[in-house]
Amino acid sequence: MSKFDDIRPYYDDEVNEALQSVARHPMMKALMSFTFPDRDEEFWTNKFKNVHSIKDFQSQFISQTVLQILERSSEGLTTSGFDQLDKDQSYLFISNHRDIVLDTSLLNLALLNGGFVMTSSAIGDNLVQKPFLHVLAKLNRNFLVQRSVSIREQLDSSKTLSQYIYNLLTKENRSVWMAQREGRAKDGNDITQQGVLKMLAMSAEEVSLIDFFKSLKIVPLSISYEYDPTDSLKMPQLMAKSRNEVYVKDDNEDFNTMLSGVLGQKKRIHLHAGKVLDKELDNIANAFDNKNKQLQAIAQIIDDSIIQNYKLWPTKYIAYDLLHKTDKYAEQYTEEEKQLFIRRLEMRIDSSDPVLKESFLAMYANPVVNRMKQDENSLVR
Known part of the structure; x- marks a missing residue:
């Protein structure tokens, strides 16, 4: 047993059994029919038998799913900045957050096509309550952010999450994707929550806060959709906020939002990988002694990069x-x-x-x- 077992994705030797357990699930059939519209069920169930790693599953199936999504609901994906990254390095991609499924899926497609290490990606456990979605998330190298734990358990949960991310980046040489905030930015304002950085910093031991963040090799990622496929779905929550009301989600709201994000029209999409934060962190260390001030300054440089490199479509x-x-x-x-x-x-x-x-x-x-x-x-x- 590992202390990460409750949140980690599958190990490669668990992949085939997990995949076979959902191979004939109605939602898997729907996903694969979408991915391979000209093939019958036997085509993919036979291919599943030879899948023995997450990379196999992502490169042979999920990348094809994302290409179908782009073909059917966009006018194409463009990228920039990735040529400045080292293909043998792992990075912590911290990005603005627009779409539950696509933000990380598009990044991984870009990384796969560029010959980079694909990411292990954070996902809220509230989004994978259905057993099939939980299996699919683990097959896609998602790790769980436990949002359904009690207040008493939150500190331990955050420490475990922090240690897991640090372990991925520094011990396993695995890149990580996470959003700059909990939940998507509903109003188009991309602001890094300091709490995200505080969670990461829980693993900082025996080194300064700045040296710790330098070791993560943070890459701010700007994701821009010409049309937001879930724009109208974000309105009820924004309207409730404008009236100072508490917004309560419907039971199937997250799932319906995921579907709308995948299938809804996006027109053009652009991803920009910013420069690895390095000298900027040294400047922060020279400017501030206080850790809270340092965290505020780190959040600001992430915001500055994301905003500066965000593609402003017509x-x-x-x-x-x-x-x-x-x-x-x-x-x-x-x-x-x-x-x-x-x-x-x-x-x-x-x-x-x-x-x-x-x-x-x-x-x-x-x-x-x-x-x-x-x-x-x-x-x-």
């Missing part, structure tokens, strides 16, 4: 101009793109509700606002 500029009733960014989009976006807005929400409309537009426009603020701050400096 939809972001259109939303800004519509929200502020201006044509400030009219050169960034065509009239046709603007009309398509307006049509989407009208189809996705009740646009006669001014508060709802404002929330929808702000979700798309906030990355532009944040870039503007960043540019203004750099001028002041």
Whole structure:
């Protein structure tokens, strides 16, 4: 027994048995029918017999699933920045979070195609309550963030998670993906939660906080979808927040959101891998002695990288101009793109509700606002 057994993905010698246990599950049939639309069930069940590692499963099946998703619901994936990374190194990718399934799946596709180490990825245990989804997550090298534990158990759970991530990065040379915050950014504001960094720092022993974070080789990752396939689904929670109400999810809300993220139209998608945080951390060490100040500064440089390298598609500029009733960014989009976006807005929400409309537009426009603020701050400096 390992102390990580409750959260870890499968070991390679467990993969085949786990895969066979769900091979004929209705959801696996649906997934494989989507992945291999021109093949019968016997095709993939026979292929499953020869799968004996997570890499086999990801490279032979899940990568094909992601390619089908891109083919059917996007106008393509582009990447940048990965050529600056070392293919033999492991990295901690900390990214903005838009989609439950795709954020990490697209990163792993980019890493696989580039010959890099694919990631082990954090996923909330609330998202894999169904037994099939739990098996599928472990087959995809997901490790569990235990969100359903009691307050008393949270500290031990966070320590275990921190140790597991550190072990992956430094002992197993396995890259790790995690979101910069708990849950997706519903309003388009990509802000790193200091609590995420505090959890990571629980494994810092016998070295300074800065040296510890340098050892993780943090790569800020910017993920940008031209259309957010779950934009309308985020509105109820945003509206509840605007009314200072507690938002309670429906039982199947997370699952429906995952499906919408996979199948919904995204148009163009871009991933940018930022530079490994190194000299910036030295600057923080020289500027601050206080650990809380250091954590705040680390969170800020992650935010700065993600915002700076976030691809601002025409939809972001259109939303800004519509929200502020201006044509400030009219050169960034065509009239046709603007009309398509307006049509989407009208189809996705009740646009006669001014508060709802404002929330929808702000979700798309906030990355532009944040870039503007960043540019203004750099001028002041």
